[in-house]
Structure formats: C-alpha cells, structure tokens
Amino acid sequence: MRSGRTGYLLLLPGLLWLLLFFVVPFYSLVATSLYDPAGSDFRGYEMTYRFGNYLDAVTDYWRPLVRSLMYGAAATAVCLVLGYVLAYAIAFKAGRWKNLMLVLVIAPFFTSFLVRTLSWKLILADDGVVVDVLQTLQVLGDDGRLLATPVAVVAGLAYNFLPFMVLPLYASLDKIDHRLIEASSDLYAHPVVGFFKVTWPLSLPGVVAGTLLTFIPSVGDYINAELLGSPNQRMIGGVIQSLFTDANDYPAAAALSVILMVLIVVMVLAYVRRAGTEELL
Amino acid sequence: MSWIRRNLVLMLGLAVLVYTFVPIFIVVLMSFNDPRSRNVYSFGGFTLDNWLNPCLDPSMCDAVVRSITIGMAATLVSTVLGTLAAFALVRHRFAGRSSTNLLVFLPMAAPEIVLGSSLLALFVSAGFAGQLGFRTILIAHILFCLSFVIVTVRARLAGMDDNLEQAAQDLYATPAQTFWRVTFPLVFPGILGAALLSFSLSFDDFIITNLNAGTTTTFPMYVWGVAQRGVPMQVNVIGTLMFVVSIAIVLVAEHRSRRQRRAALT
Numbered sequence: 001m002r003s004g005r006t007g008y009l010l011l012l013p014g015l016l017w018l019l020l021f022f023v024v025p026f027y028s029l030v031a032t033s034l035y036d037p038a039g040s041d042f043r044g045y046e047m048t049y050r051f052g053n054y055l056d057a058v059t060d061y062w063r064p065l066v067r068s069l070m071y072g073a074a075a076t077a078v079c080l081v082l083g084y085v086l087a088y089a090i091a092f093k094a095g096r097w098k099n100l101m102l103v104l105v106i107a108p109f110f111t112s113f114l115v116r117t118l119s120w121k122l123i124l125a126d127d128g129v130v131v132d133v134l135q136t137l138q139v140l141g142d143d144g145r146l147l148a149t150p151v152a153v154v155a156g157l158a159y160n161f162l163p164f165m166v167l168p169l170y171a172s173l174d175k176i177d178h179r180l181i182e183a184s185s186d187l188y189a190h191p192v193v194g195f196f197k198v199t200w201p202l203s204l205p206g207v208v209a210g211t212l213l214t215f216i217p218s219v220g221d222y223i224n225a226e227l228l229g230s231p232n233q234r235m236i237g238g239v240i241q242s243l244f245t246d247a248n249d250y251p252a253a254a255a256l257s258v259i260l261m262v263l264i265v266v267m268v269l270a271y272v273r274r275a276g277t278e279e280l281l
Numbered sequence: 282m283s284w285i286r287r288n289l290v291l292m293l294g295l296a297v298l299v300y301t302f303v304p305i306f307i308v309v310l311m312s313f314n315d316p317r318s319r320n321v322y323s324f325g326g327f328t329l330d331n332w333l334n335p336c337l338d339p340s341m342c343d344a345v346v347r348s349i350t351i352g353m354a355a356t357l358v359s360t361v362l363g364t365l366a367a368f369a370l371v372r373h374r375f376a377g378r379s380s381t382n383l384l385v386f387l388p389m390a391a392p393e394i395v396l397g398s399s400l401l402a403l404f405v406s407a408g409f410a411g412q413l414g415f416r417t418i419l420i421a422h423i424l425f426c427l428s429f430v431i432v433t434v435r436a437r438l439a440g441m442d443d444n445l446e447q448a449a450q451d452l453y454a455t456p457a458q459t460f461w462r463v464t465f466p467l468v469f470p471g472i473l474g475a476a477l478l479s480f481s482l483s484f485d486d487f488i489i490t491n492l493n494a495g496t497t498t499t500f501p502m503y504v505w506g507v508a509q510r511g512v513p514m515q516v517n518v519i520g521t522l523m524f525v526v527s528i529a530i531v532l533v534a535e536h537r538s539r540r541q542r543r544a545a546l547t
Contacts, residue, residue: 007373007374008369010365011369014365014427015381015384017423018384018388021400022399023384025396025400028403029395029402085293085294086297089291089295092290093290094291094294099535103531103535104302105298105301108302108305110524111304111520111523111524112501112519113487113501114508115504115520118512118516119311122307123307159301159304216391220392220394223487237393241488244398245491245492250402260392260394260395
C-alpha cells in the first residue's frame with residue numbers, strides 16, 4: 001500500500017463520473033419528484049416541495065407496485081430451486097466438466113435479452129407445442145393460454161435472471177469442505193439430513209447474494225411483462241417508463257422511482273439482517 | 282437403480298442447462314425461417330435468405346452499427362477509468378475508502394429503471410431535454426459499465442502475488458519497467474474480461490437506454506419497436522451471431538489460459 005497523491009489522481013476520473021452521473025442524478029430524481037406536476041419537461045417545472053406527489057403515486061399505482069414485488073419474489077423462488085440444482089451439480093458432480101458447464105450456464109445469455117424474450121413468446125404461443133401439451137393433459141382448459149398470464153411473466157423473469165442466481169450459489173458451494181459432508185454421513189446422518197444441516201447452512205452466503213441479484217433486477221424489469229404479459233400484468237418499471245416518455249408526467253414518474261428504490265433498500269436490509277449475513281454488504 | 286440415484290442431481294442439473302438453451306435453439310432455427318407472411322411468426326420452411334440479406338430492413342443494420350459504436354466507446358472509457366480506479370483502490374492508501382467502495386457497489390445494486398430515471402431527471406433539469414441521443418446514451422453506458430470494470434479488475438489485482446514485482450525491483454528494474462513488464466501483463470486478463478463484460482452490457486442494455494435515447498435507436502430499441510408489429514427474421518440472424526461470436530471469444534480465452542497454465546507447470 002502506497003500513500004500520497006498518486007492514489008487520489010488515479011481514482012479521481014472514475015470517482016467524478018460516479019458522483020456526477022450517479023449521485024447528482026439521484027438528487028435530481030428526488031428533486032423532480034417534488035416538483036409541481038402542472039409543469040412539463042420543455043416548459044420547465046416549478047419546485048413546490050409537493051410531497052403529495054408521493055401520496056398520488058401510491059394511490060394511483062399501488063397495484064403494479066405490489067404486483068412487481070410479488071412477481072419478483074416468485075421469479076426469485078423459481079430461480080433458487082432451478083439454480084440450486086444446477087449449481088450443486090456443477091460444484092459436486094461435474095468433475096472435470098466443471099469449467100465447461102460454467103461456460104454453458106452463461107452462454108445462452110450472450111444473445112440479446114429482447115431476442116431471448118421474444119423467443120419465449122414464440123414457445124408459449126397459443127398454437128405452440130407447450131400450450132398444446134398442457135391442454136391435452138388437461139392442465140390448461142381448451143381455450144386456456146399461457147401468454148398474457150402471470151405464469152408467462154414469472155417464467156420469463158426466472159429464465160432471464162437465472163445466471164445471477166447460479167454463479168453466486170456455485171461460488172459458495174464450491175468452497176465447502178467435502179470432509180464436513182463426509183463427517184456427517186460417517187456419523188450416520190441421512191443424506192437429506194446432512195444436506196439441510198451441513199450443505200445448506202454453508203451455502204447461505206451464496207443463497208443471499210443470489211436471491212438479491214435476482215430479485216432486484218426482476219422487480220425493476222418490464223420487458224418480460226410487456227412482451228409476455230398483458231396490461232393486467234403491467235409492472236412498475238413499465239409504468240415509470242411510460243409516465244416519463246409517453247405521459248410526460250415527470251414528478252409522478254420520479255416519485256414512483258424513489259418509492260421503488262426505498263422499498264428495495266428497506267427489503268434488502270431487513271432480509272440481510274434476518275439471514276445474518278451483514279458482512280456481505 | 283443405484284446409478285440413477287447416484288446421478289440424479291447431475292441429470293437434473295443437465296436438464297436445467299438444456300432448458301436454458303431452448304430459446305437459443307428457437308432463435309437459431311428462426312434465423313433460417315422462410316415465413317409465410319411477415320406477421321405470422323411460425324416456421325414456414327428452410328431458407329438462407331435471412332443470412333444472405335441481413336440488412337433487408339436498413340434501419341435494423343443502422344441500429345446494430347450504432348449499438349456497436351456506443352458499445353466500443355463506452356467500453357474504452359469505462360475500462361480506462363475503471364482500471365485506474367481499481368489500481369488506486371487496491372494499491373493506494375487514502376481517506377474514504379469504504380464510502381468509495383459503497384459508491385462503486387450501488388450502481389450495480391440499484392434497479393436499472395431507477396438508474397435510468399435519475400439520469401433522465403438530471404438531463405432534463407440541466408436543460409438537455411431536447412438533446413437526448415448518442416451522447417446521453419454514452420454517458421449512461423459508461424456509468425453502469427464503470428462499476429463492473431472496477432469490481433472485476435480489483436478482484437484480479439487483489440488476488441495477485443506481489444512477490445514477482447518485488448523480485449523485479451530487486452533485480453534493479455525501474456518502477457516503470459516493473460509496471461509494464463510485470464504488473465500490467467499479470468493484470469491484463471482481468472482488464473480484458475472487464476472490457477468484454479462492458480461491451481456486452483452496453484450492447485444489450487434496453488431499460489436505461491430507452492429512457493435517455495430521445496429519438497436515437499439502438500439494436501435492443503429496434504427489437505422493442507418491431508416486437509408489436511411483427512419481427513423481421515433478420516433479428517434472429519443478429520441474435521445467432523451474438524451467441525456464436527461470444528462463445529468463440531470465451532472458448533479462445535479458455536484455451537489460451539489453459540495453455541498458459543500448462544506452460545507454467547512444465
């Protein structure tokens with residue numbers, strides 16, 4: 001470690017960029033959320049410290065807000081199940097194919113997010129194979145569909161953010177000392193008991209990191225909701241985006257963004273505290 | 282039976298892996314699709330037309346070129362700024378280290394819609410509402426790539442053994458020689474990885490870009506625009522190309538690092 005001026009000089013440009021285009025914009029966002037909603041982006045806004053904007057935003061849009069949190073939680077749960085199986089298989093069963101399997105985990109996600117999601121639209125289409133099979137099995141009614149349902153949106157979210165779950169899970173499963181698991185079976189623990197008493201607790205840092213990395217982007221995402229869902233599945237990101245670009249209601253959009261950010265920060269802190277993994281932050 | 286029990290987890294894991302490739306398979310298949318009509322998105326027959334005329338809709342290729350340009354510029358700036366900052370964070374002592382680390386972490390943790398709306402709020406308050414476009418997209422992309430570069434290069438630097446640098450100095454290398462002959466080559470794989478990550482993040486970004494783009498169209502924005510009216514099959518050609526090129530880069534990198542590891546052992 002060297003001290004002196006060089007360190008500050010090296011850090012300065014990057015730090016300035018972060019301050020100027022991350023910290024200052026967040027301040028503008030909060031300021032915008034308190035403007036008088038009578039203005040417009042070209043005529044300019046008047047600062048009136050109108051905290052009522054927040055109340056209006058919540059009363060008008062609490063449904064998509066709650067829906068986003070629920071879809072995000074559902075997608076995270078699906079990711080956790082699928083991701084744990086995959087990460088466990090790579091860490092403990094893949095042997096010399098470990099690196100190849102890790103590459104294959106991220107490979108599908110190099111294709112454009114939107115192209116991938118459109119591909120799901122095709123797979124889940126009303127005259128597609130998946131719907132046909134589910135109708136034959138009587139899981140879906142004869143005119144049942146998957147597109148434009150919450151199932152399609154959650155499935156899309158869970159698919160698109162899966163690597164964010166798998167990689168942290170793999171990182172913490174791979175670090176587990178195999179001798180601990182062997183010890184539990186030497187002491188006559190059933191493999192299932194061994195899993196829940198040894199492997200699962202040791203993988204908790206990965207579970208916490210993975211669930212956060214999946215939950216946060218899923219809640220804010222609106223691509224899946226708009227491409228695979230219907231207006232009944234509208235998520236908060238879509239509302240914010242259209243308030244900005246279509247309705248030009250900047251104060252309402254900014255208030256909703258601030259509410260979303262605060263909700264996420266509060267939930268993350270509560271979750272991390274409960275899981276007892278504060279050192280992660 | 283015992284074979285199934287022993288390999289059950291591996292089989293399930295492989296099943297999940299296969300599932301992640303289903304949409305990619307559809308994208309590749311559709312790139313060879315001869316659609317019966319523009320609006321019906323079903324397989325009409327095999328054709329090479331989409332691959333031979335990728336720019337049937339010139340606005341798509343314009344968007345691709347624009348995305349590549351923005352991606353390269355954002356990668357260049359964020360890689361340089363991020364690498365410098367990572368060196369400072371690992372190698373130098375200064376006040377406010379933990380708040381700096383928090384500042385680096387937050388843009389990665391915040392939802393994209395919040396990052397995008399804050400930037401838009403800034404641009405509008407600063408009077409740039411009418412000038413959203415290439416420059417504002419670039420500023421946004423550099424911002425969200427920067428944190429990923431700092432984190433990637435910092436991890437590489439922190440895991441590095443500094444004995445080699447001390448050995449170089451013991452052998453009377455000047456600080457500059459030590460840096461360029463020892464330190465930089467060792468950190469370079471991390472910098473390269475960070476640059477590739479930046480490019481793919483920038484090329485694929487939709488949510489932040491869409492808010493700050495004005496009338497400028499990038500490739501994801503083009504796909505978004507045509508998604509409602511019927512997607513030209515050429516979009517799948519670009520999707521397939523992105524997949525193939527990234528796989529090729531990963532495989533070459535993996536092959537090279539394996540050869541280096543083997544060389545280091547002998």
